[in-house]
Amino acid sequence: MIRSNILELLLAHRTDDQLENEMLQDTIRFIRQHPDCFERSLLVGHVTGSAWIVNKEGTHTLMLHHKKLDKWFQPGGHCDGDPNVMAVAAKEAFEETGIGVRPISNAVFDVDHHVIPERKGVPEHIHFDIRFFFEADKTTDELPSNPEANAVRWIPLEKVEEYNNTPSIMRLVKKCMQ
Incomplete structure (x- = not known):
């Protein structure tokens, strides 16, 4: 089954965060109910993959200012039929930032879902976002422009809340500072 790998990863994921746990259970249910969950054409929602990227020292994360949503986020995007969500997250990270990444772990790092207007x-539909933890191959201040972003920037972890202080993003910061 095309969904078995991601379901296995999600079933192994553990979190102490009550909201994330609820979103995890929702995501598992959604994937089980929709064989086409990786397709953007599934208009009720679909699985997306994103990358929480830190530098080698673990002091900064790479974020982009999304043009359409006018907010700072981690790189990520649609699976477009690809059930390897970690590979999707890594591909999106490179496409959106120009930085290659290596997984810190093959496990799911975080699960979130959110409404897209x-x-x-x-x-309107839901993105069931499965997030993976990566380390950047290199850290450079010369980041490429991206047609989907106003800016791409390395942000110190202790300053992320100045860019996006939503519980979803702050949960990522908290996890990588533990």
Whole structure:
């Protein structure tokens, strides 16, 4: 079954965060109910993969200012049919930042889901975001421009809340500072 690998990873994921645990259970249910969960064409929602990237010292994370949503986020995107969500996250990280990454772990790092507003004829839907923890191959201040982002920047972990202080992002910061 095309969904078995991600379901195995999600079933092994443990969290003490009550909200994340609820989103984890929702995500598992969604994937079990929708064989086409990796397809963007599934208009109720779909699985996405994102990368929480830190530098080698573990002091900074790589974030981008998303043009459409006008907020700072970690790199990530649609699976577009690819069930290897970790590979999707790594590919999106490179496409959006120009930085290659290596997984710190092959396990799921975090699970989140969020509503994406209606836009250009695509109805409001849910992104079931599965996040993986990566280390950057290199750290450089010369980051490429990205048509989907206003900026790409290395941000000190202790300053991430100045860019995006949502519980979802702050949970990522907390996890990598433990």
